[in-house]
Each structure stands twice: as C-alpha cells, then as structure tokens.
Amino acid sequence: MSHLSFQLVETADRVNSFIKEVVELEREPALLYRAARHIIDAGGKRLRPFLVLKSCKLVGGREEDAIPTAAALELLHTFTLIHDDIMDEDEKRRGLPTVHTKWGVPTAIVSGDLLFAKVFETITKYSDLERVSPKRILQVLRNVSDATVTICEGQTFDMMFEHKRTILEKEYFKMIQAKTAALFETSAKCGGILGGAKESQVALLGKYGYCAGIAFQLVDDVLGLTANEKALGKPVGSDIREGKRTLIIVHALKHASRSQRKKILETLGNSSSSPTKTKEIVGLVTSLGSIKYVEDKAKEYIEESKKALSNFSDTKEREALINLADLIFARKH
Amino acid sequence: MSHLSFQLVETADRVNSFIKEVVELEREPALLYRAARHIIDAGGKRLRPFLVLKSCKLVGGREEDAIPTAAALELLHTFTLIHDDIMDEDEKRRGLPTVHTKWGVPTAIVSGDLLFAKVFETITKYSDLERVSPKRILQVLRNVSDATVTICEGQTFDMMFEHKRTILEKEYFKMIQAKTAALFETSAKCGGILGGAKESQVALLGKYGYCAGIAFQLVDDVLGLTANEKALGKPVGSDIREGKRTLIIVHALKHASRSQRKKILETLGNSSSSPTKTKEIVGLVTSLGSIKYVEDKAKEYIEESKKALSNFSDTKEREALINLADLIFARKH
Numbered sequence: 001m002s003h004l005s006f007q008l009v010e011t012a013d014r015v016n017s018f019i020k021e022v023v024e025l026e027r028e029p030a031l032l033y034r035a036a037r038h039i040i041d042a043g044g045k046r047l048r049p050f051l052v053l054k055s056c057k058l059v060g061g062r063e064e065d066a067i068p069t070a071a072a073l074e075l076l077h078t079f080t081l082i083h084d085d086i087m088d089e090d091e092k093r094r095g096l097p098t099v100h101t102k103w104g105v106p107t108a109i110v111s112g113d114l115l116f117a118k119v120f121e122t123i124t125k126y127s128d129l130e131r132v133s134p135k136r137i138l139q140v141l142r143n144v145s146d147a148t149v150t151i152c153e154g155q156t157f158d159m160m161f162e163h164k165r166t167i168l169e170k171e172y173f174k175m176i177q178a179k180t181a182a183l184f185e186t187s188a189k190c191g192g193i194l195g196g197a198k199e200s201q202v203a204l205l206g207k208y209g210y211c212a213g214i215a216f217q218l219v220d221d222v223l224g225l226t227a228n229e230k231a232l233g234k235p236v237g238s239d240i241r242e243g244k245r246t247l248i249i250v251h252a253l254k255h256a257s258r259s260q261r262k263k264i265l266e267t268l269g270n271s272s273s274s275p276t277k278t279k280e281i282v283g284l285v286t287s288l289g290s291i292k293y294v295e296d297k298a299k300e301y302i303e304e305s306k307k308a309l310s311n312f313s314d315t316k317e318r319e320a321l322i323n324l325a326d327l328i329f330a331r332k333h
Numbered sequence: 334m335s336h337l338s339f340q341l342v343e344t345a346d347r348v349n350s351f352i353k354e355v356v357e358l359e360r361e362p363a364l365l366y367r368a369a370r371h372i373i374d375a376g377g378k379r380l381r382p383f384l385v386l387k388s389c390k391l392v393g394g395r396e397e398d399a400i401p402t403a404a405a406l407e408l409l410h411t412f413t414l415i416h417d418d419i420m421d422e423d424e425k426r427r428g429l430p431t432v433h434t435k436w437g438v439p440t441a442i443v444s445g446d447l448l449f450a451k452v453f454e455t456i457t458k459y460s461d462l463e464r465v466s467p468k469r470i471l472q473v474l475r476n477v478s479d480a481t482v483t484i485c486e487g488q489t490f491d492m493m494f495e496h497k498r499t500i501l502e503k504e505y506f507k508m509i510q511a512k513t514a515a516l517f518e519t520s521a522k523c524g525g526i527l528g529g530a531k532e533s534q535v536a537l538l539g540k541y542g543y544c545a546g547i548a549f550q551l552v553d554d555v556l557g558l559t560a561n562e563k564a565l566g567k568p569v570g571s572d573i574r575e576g577k578r579t580l581i582i583v584h585a586l587k588h589a590s591r592s593q594r595k596k597i598l599e600t601l602g603n604s605s606s607s608p609t610k611t612k613e614i615v616g617l618v619t620s621l622g623s624i625k626y627v628e629d630k631a632k633e634y635i636e637e638s639k640k641a642l643s644n645f646s647d648t649k650e651r652e653a654l655i656n657l658a659d660l661i662f663a664r665k666h
Contacts, residue, residue: 087439106420117481124475134467142457148450
C-alpha cells in the first residue's frame with residue numbers, strides 16, 4: 001500500500017468512527033437511521049474529510065480540531081448522493097441498492113434531510129470552542145451552507161441539461177463547478193479556516209480544492225464510460241442511458257458528423273438502450289477523440305490544483321494533498 | 334382587525350421582504366428559485382417568525398437582531414412542507430398545487446434542499462455579529478439543527494403510523510412533539526437567545542412554544558376534519574384518505590365498538606373513499622366524543638403555554654404571545 005493509501009485509510013477510520021457516534025444506528029426510528037447510514041457504511045474514500053484534515057494541518061492547525069467538520073462534510077456529500085439518486089432514478093450506488101430502491105422514495109428523502117441536519121448539528125455541537133473561536137466556526141458554517149446552495153443549483157442545471165439538445169462546454173463547466181467542485185473547494189477552505197489560515201492561504205486552498213474537484217468530475221465522467229461495473233459500483237453505461245451531458249458527450253456532439261450525431265442522440269437518455277448500443281457509442285466517442293480530450297482537460301486541472309499549493313512550505317501535508325491530486329487523475333486507469 | 338392580527342401582518346410583511354432578498358426570484362436556475370418560492374409566496378401566517386421576534390423583544394432584545402433567524406425558521410418550515418407533501422402525496426397546499434404536483438418530484442426535492450441550505454446561509458450571513466455574539470449565533474444554529482433532526486424523526490414516525498393498526502396516545506404525542514412542537518419550541522427559544530435571555534428564561538420560552546405547538550397540531554387535526562376546502566387550502570377529508578393517525582382517530586378507535594372500528598379502518602388510508610364515506614366517519618368520531626376530546630386537550634396545552642409566560646413582566650410582547658396562544662385555539666371555529 002502506498003503512503004497516500006495508508007493515510008487515506010487512517011483518515012477514513014477516524015472519520016468513520018466519529019460518524020458512527022453522531023449518526024447512531026441505535027436511535028429511533030430505526031428505519032430512518034438505518035436508511036441514513038446505508039450509503040455511508042457501504043464505503044467510499046472519504047476524500048472530502050481528507051481535504052479538511054490535511055488542509056487544517058498544512059496551515060499549522062491540529063487535525064483533531066477539524067474532525068467534526070471533516071465528518072460533517074462527508075455527511076453533506078452523502079445527503080446529496082441519496083437525493084441525487086432519487087432524482088436520477090439510479091438503482092445502484094457503491095455496489096448496493098440505492099436508499100430509495102431499498103426503502104422507497106419517502107424514506108430516502110427524509111433520511112437525506114436527516115443527514116443534512118446532522119451536518120450543522122455536528123459542527124455546532126462537537127467543535128471545541130476553546131480551541132477554535134466561535135467566529136471561525138461561523139465562517140465554516142457559512143462556507144458550508146453557501147456550498148450547499150451552489151450544489152442545489154448545480155444539480156438543477158444537471159437535470160435541466162438532460163432535456164436540452166445542445167450544451168455548450170461553458171455550460172457544462174458551470175454545472176460541474178457547482179455540483180462537484182464547490183464541495184471540494186469548501187472542504188479545503190474549511191480545513192484552512194479551522195487551522196487558523198490567513199485569508200490568502202484560504203483562497204489558495206480553495207483554488208486547490210476547486211481544481212481537484214473539477215478534475216475529479218472529469219475523471220468520473222471518463223470512468224462512467226470505460227470502467228467495469230465492479231469498479232463503478234453501478235451498471236456500465238448508465239450515464240448514457242440517463243442522458244447525462246458529460247464533457248465527453250458535449251465534445252463528441254460538437255465534432256460528430258450529422259449521422260454520428262444522430263446516432264449519439266438516439267441512444268442518449270434512452271433507458272432501453274442495449275449494452276451493445278451503449279458500447280457502440282463508447283467506441284464512437286473514443287474515435288472522435290472525446291475521451292482523450294476530457295483526460296487532457298482533467299490533467300490540466302490537476303496541474304493547476306498542485307500549483308495552488310506551491311507557496312506553502314514543503315510539509316508532509318502538502319505532499320499528501322499533491323499525491324491526492326495525482327491519485328484523482330490516476331483513478332482513470 | 335384585532336391588534337394581534339395587525340401585529341401578525343406587520344411581522345409577516347417584514348419577514349416576507351427579508352425572505353425575498355435571500356431567496357431571489359431573479360437567480361439562475363430560474364426553475365429552482367421559482368419552485369422554492371412557490372409555497373412561501375402562497376401565503377401563511379408566519380407564526381414561527383412571530384414567535385422568534387416577540388420572544389426576542391420580550392427578554393429585552395431588539396426585533397431587528399432576530400429578523401434573519403425569524404426568516405430562516407420560516408424557510409425551514411417551508412422546506413419541511415415541500416418534502417412532506419411529496420412523502421404524503423398531497424396535491425394541494427395553501428390553495429395551490431404542491432411543488433411536486435406542479436414541477437415534479439426531482440425539482441421539489443432539490444428546491445426543499447435549497448431552502449434548507451438557505452436556513453443556515455441566512456443566519457450565518459445576515460446576523461449582526463456586532464450586536465449578537467458569535468457564541469449566541471452558534472447556540473441558535475445548534476437549536477435549529479437539533480430541531481430539524483427531531484422533525485425528521487417525527488415525519489418518519491408519522492409515515493410509519495400509516496401502516497400500523499394500533500397507535501397509542503403516547504405514541505401520537507411523541508410524533509407531534511417531534512413533527513410540529515419542536516419547531517415552535519425552537520422558534521421561541523432562539524428569539525430568547527438572540528435577545529440575551531437567561532437560561533431559565535430560554536427554558537420558559539421553550540415551554541411556551543412547545544405547548545403552543547402541540548395545541549396547534551391538535552387544532553390542525555380537528556380542522557382537517559371539520560373545516561371546508563377554502564379554509565384548509567386542500568381537499569376536505571384528505572387526512573382520512575391518507576390514513577393519518579391523528580389523536581381524533583386514535584381516540585375514536587379506542588372507544589369504538591367492534592363494528593364502528595371496522596368502519597373507520599376500512600375508510601382510513603383508502604384513497605378512493607368517497608366524500609360521503611369520509612363525512613360518515615366525521616359523524617362517527619364526533620358521536621364518539623373524539624373531536625371534543627381533542628379540543629379539550631388543545632385547550633389544556635394552550636393554558637399550559639400561557640402559564641409558562643407568567644413570570645415575565647407584563648409587556649406588550651407578553652400580551653402578543655398570550656393572544657397568539659388564544660388565536661391558535663380559536664382557529665378551530
């Protein structure tokens with residue numbers, strides 16, 4: 001196991017134990033708490049908590065002081081996954097049935113809401129006000145709520161795109177910036193704030209998180225077309241069947257001939273598309289250079305994210321964050 | 334117009350203008366913001382903001398300092414309404430189609446989420462930290478997030494009850510305590526905290542809000558069976574068709590003969606029940622004394638809520654809160 005993998009597991013363990021304390025399986029109604037824990041307990045790399053903890057330490061803070069916020073941002077992420085799965089009618093997540101598939105839409109809605117409430121409960125209840133000033137905690141809470149507003153806007157754009165014929169690259173970036181990058185950005189910024197960073201440092205950490213988040217989503221889009229079901233945790237080609245407008249599709253539609261364009265649009269968003277049909281589309285977008293284009297873009301953002309850290313002194317934490325950026329890109333293989 | 338009605342309108346106007354600033358119709362995506370504003374703009378008495386503002390002033394604070402929290406708690410209330418309407422499959426609210434009926438479930442989910450995020454954004458962004466200390470704001474945020482966790486638990490109990498044959502009175506009270514009273518309690522407490530109240534005062538305000546909230550729900554249950562569609566803003570008898578376990582039903586089932594019990598259970602939760610059939614059930618539960626029983630209970634809680642204010646000095650604000658409690662009971666006529 002590489003040093004980064006070891007660090008990721010270590011962070012995940014700490015964050016997971018904390019989450020188990022704040023979202024207790026023993027509470028009533030059991031149905032609600034079981035549903036809320038379902039996706040959390042199914043795994044996940046806890047990347048956002050990692051950003052919080054390492055950013056905090058990078059600027060001279062103590063990881064302990066950032067644990068509640070780190071856990072809270074994982075709860076926030078999980079809440080968005082549960083609700084997004086309902087909206088996108090996704091049936092699998094992390095290799096398990098999604099919450100609404102297992103318990104129905106009403107329970108999925110309310111268990112997402114519960115996790116969202118727990119985000120703020122966790123930060124306000126468990127942050128150590130002797131060590132981090134109430135003013136800083138308020139700053140964290142403001143960043144977190146702002147990011148959630150942005151995520152809701154991003155999710156709405158994403159849903160609207162499915163009914164739009166042409167999506168511009170600019171529109172695509174506006175969407176993933178809101179839907180994915182905002183939370184990475186906020187995670188790094190909150191870590192910095194909790195660690196006592198100067199404003200300029202918080203901004204740089206935000207830039208790091210933001211660029212890493214954009215790259216993460218681009219790589220995710222590639223994996224959605226190229227990975228197998230086991231690695232994905234959900235059926236291959238579901239992005240295509242759902243009509244998701246990834247950058248790959250945006251690029252392909254722009255560079256396709258009239259007949260290729262027609263073929264892509266016929267398959268896109270067609271829930272009865274066969275695996276052969278979606279495979280054909282993957283071949284087509286590959287031949288159009290769209291996958292390569294997105295991979296190159298992801299690489300650019302990764303380089304950009306690492307550059308944002310160049311002014312910080314050369315510590316273990318900076319190395320960890322740089323390695324994380326590289327790992328985000330390396331996932332595509 | 335009575336003095337209280339005048340005060341309610343005045344508060345509502347202030348809170349409404351503030352809400353229009355924090356949930357702007359002009360923002361993109363327009364669909365999201367229009368859906369989020371739909372139920373807010375359809376009216377409502379703004380009772381929870383009223384509790385916040387008057388409680389704040391009662392303990393010597395300034396209403397201005399509590400406006401962001403007052404507005405935020407109305408947003409919180411609206412978020413729960415939007416999501417509850419999806420879960421309960423309600424088609425009308427405040428005389429208009431519900432959000433999911435008008436725009437579909439996905440948009441209703443995400444617009445509820447947006448309002449929930451706005452709750453915390455509003456408090457953290459607009460509270461005047463020069464006038465109210467960050468520590469007090471954190472206390473407010475903790476109360477608000479705790480209340481939301483409780484509301485989610487209450488909503489889940491409510492949904493579970495629809496599938497249960499027997500509900501005890503104790504279980505019913507546990508449910509409405511969580512689903513309705515917690516937010517009234519929190520509104521009064523937050524007002525107190527923002528106004529600089531002592532802990533004992535905050536507790537008394539909480540008791541006032543809690544008891545008023547229980548009474549509010551009991552009266553709501555009565556209105557659900559006895560009011561006309563115009564007053565309700567939704568079809569008469571929908572509680573019965575949805576199988577809602579109100580205290581009226583709990584009491585009636587306990588005191589019904591075997592054949593009466595059978596009749597009630599046949600109609601309860603039967604979405605195709607005719608208006609004649611639901612009318613028959615209303616007649617039956619009236620003859621069993623169940624409506625009178627619930628009205629008497631509501632009256633007890635109203636008296637209890639007013640008693641909690643007896644130790645405060647006799648100000649205009651105390652009078653307003655006492656009158657509000659009376660109004661909550663008087664709604665039943």
